[in-house]
Amino acid sequence: MQDPSSRPGLTGNEVLAAVLQVRDGSLQVLLWQRAQEPHAHRWSLPGGRLCDTEDVETSIRRQLAEKVDVRKLAHVEQLAVFSAPDRVPGPRVVASAFLGLIPCDVDPEVPADTAWYPVDELPATAFDHEAIVQRARGRLRAKLSYTNLGFALAPPEFTISALRELYSAALGYGVAATNLQRVLSRRGLLEPTGHTAPPGPAGGRPAALFRFTGHGMLVTDPFAVLRPPSTA
Amino acid sequence: MQDPSSRPGLTGNEVLAAVLQVRDGSLQVLLWQRAQEPHAHRWSLPGGRLCDTEDVETSIRRQLAEKVDVRKLAHVEQLAVFSAPDRVPGPRVVASAFLGLIPCDVDPEVPADTAWYPVDELPATAFDHEAIVQRARGRLRAKLSYTNLGFALAPPEFTISALRELYSAALGYGVAATNLQRVLSRRGLLEPTGHTAPPGPAGGRPAALFRFTGHGMLVTDPFAVLRPPSTA
DNA sequence: TCAAAAGTGTTTCCAATACACCCATGT
DNA sequence: ACATGGGTGTATTGGAAACACTTTTGA
Structure with a gap:
């Protein structure tokens, strides 16, 4: 008996990515317009079938x-698994969803049938992809606050004002340039290049x-409250 | 408990859970001792094959x-997908890992071949299950600090001192009863029952x-820094 | 009356926000 | 000079940790 999981097309795993970038002053996501049914003409996330020989991150x-x-993805991380039996028509497909970030420069x-859309003004999306985009936006917003993830957008x-706009x-709300600089500097995430x-x-x-001092994601505020007692 | 990797021919998806509980003053995880090869006698996480008709959370x-x-799981949440091609012998199996929490009362x-182990003193574990346990511990510790997740352990x-011990x-370090009470009270998460x-x-x-005022997970500190400007 | 455990009042400290003021450049 | 945007110094605020002190019980 043949192993079904080795037959292409039958394994029920796919990978999808919400690739985010700040463009024209808003947070946008890369979408691809489906040509065929189901959900023809609707917009979906890039991705595809998971091969047996690669892990999910390699695959995406x-x-x-x-x-x-x-x-040129500056950062890639897992979001969640989407696995509702009816999330796509036909046999159930388990989707591993990712967040991807691209620096704004x-x-x-991208191919002709793809386009960038602001995450707050999505077009008609396919399947459960809108939920994935929302999840990606939420993850990014949270991590901008307690990690150095800004490096992946910048x-x-x-300049500080350019970073402020990013x-x-x-985040979806205004941050003050002066506070932004001090918060990031205090954590040692920012260093002057000497140029102007x-x-x-x-x-x-x-x-x-x-410039940012490091280029891998770093958690800078491990605990909001209930910190460990001071050793002194 | 079946071993998915010993049944080739089935779909390559499994679900696993690190079920955590505070017992005897330490954070412990429920493990199951494998009877057969591969990794006989090593300890693994409970879980099993994912059926086509259920989503991953229903399945676990x-x-x-x-x-x-x-x-009696008070809380269940996804951790991550583990998908390295060689994470188990034989055909690749994609694991959706979960964190589960059980109140300490x-x-x-549990069956005879399962046992609780402190997460800091794990026995020889099977496959990549130790990494999953570490991930679960990290997630719990982080969320205790910025959510009301304590309700799932309590x-x-x-009493406040019992909660302090939990x-x-x-968390793996001492917290002061007085501060714990004030932090949780300030957020409106705690209410007196009137009893003593x-x-x-x-x-x-x-x-x-x-008692805790709510029993669904609630994020109480959405942002560590870079909060939105005050409306006033 | 004393010991033990619980709970409250108060102080200290630190980090983030807010805001006023000074700096460097082009016109 | 002066307008424009950039940067720094300083005040305010708020929340958490630390600690001293009071309260309530059993022996």
Whole structure:
């Protein structure tokens, strides 16, 4: 008897990614318009079938690189498993959903049938993909607050005001530049490059350029409350 | 409890749970000793194959209820997908891992080949199950700090010192009773029942009994820093 | 009356927000 | 000079930890 899990098309596992980027001042997600039924013309997340020889993260990275030319992911992490028996028509497919982040200075080439949409103004989406996008947005917003995840949205060098706009767009509310700088500096996440950006057309003091000190995700605030007793 | 990897030909999805409970003053996990190869005699997490007609959470709840008589789970949540191609011998099996919590006042009946182990003193574990237990412990510790998840470890009524011991055991460091009470009270998570517990044999003031006000998980501290601007 | 355990009042400390003020550049 | 945007110094606030002190019981 043949092992069904080795037959392509029958294994019920797929990987999907909500790839987020701040574009034009808003947090946007990369969607792909389905050509065929079911859910023709609706918009879905990039991804595809999970192969037997790769783990889920390898798989989503490969599929994004192959299908939508997204190679410059600054961060990838698991969101959750979506496994409702009726989440897609036909045999049940278990989806491992991911959050992917792209720095705002890169504009990856994407196929003609894909487009960026603000996460707050999604078009008609396919299957349960809208829930995945919402989950991704929530995860990003939470982690911006207690990790160094900003590095995955920011370009290599940036001014504080540019960073302020990034954080404001991603969080959905205004953050003050002065507080942002101090919070990130206190945690040792920011360092000046020594360079400055040219002033705008109306003049003004040239802004200092900064970079993030690290490029892997780091939890900076492990506990909100109930911290361990001070050793002193 | 069946071993999915010993039954090739079935779909490559399983569900596993790290069921945690505070027992004897330490955070413990329910493990099941494997009888057969591979990894005979090693200890593994309860769980089993995912059926086509149920989602992963339904599945893990069913399997825990059926196989190890754990029906009194106060909280269940997804941890992550474990999907390395070589995580188990034979065809790859994708595992959806869960965290389960049991209040310390219930002692579920478990089969003879299962046992509770402190998460800090695990025996020889099977496959990648130790990593899952570590992930579960980390998740619990983090969420105790910014959610009301304590309700899932505590009995229906408790004294503040009993709650202090629960939190201390779960977090792995001492918390002060006075601060614990104030932190939880400030968030409106605790309410007095009006009753008191009898003093110990050596006397002492009788302790007031409290209960948690809600029994679904609630995020009480959405952001550690970068909070939205005050509306006032 | 004393010991033991529980609970409250108060102080200290720290980090984040808010805001006023100074700095550097183009016109 | 002055307008414009950038940056720093300082005050305020709020919540958590630490600690001293009071309360209530049993022996």
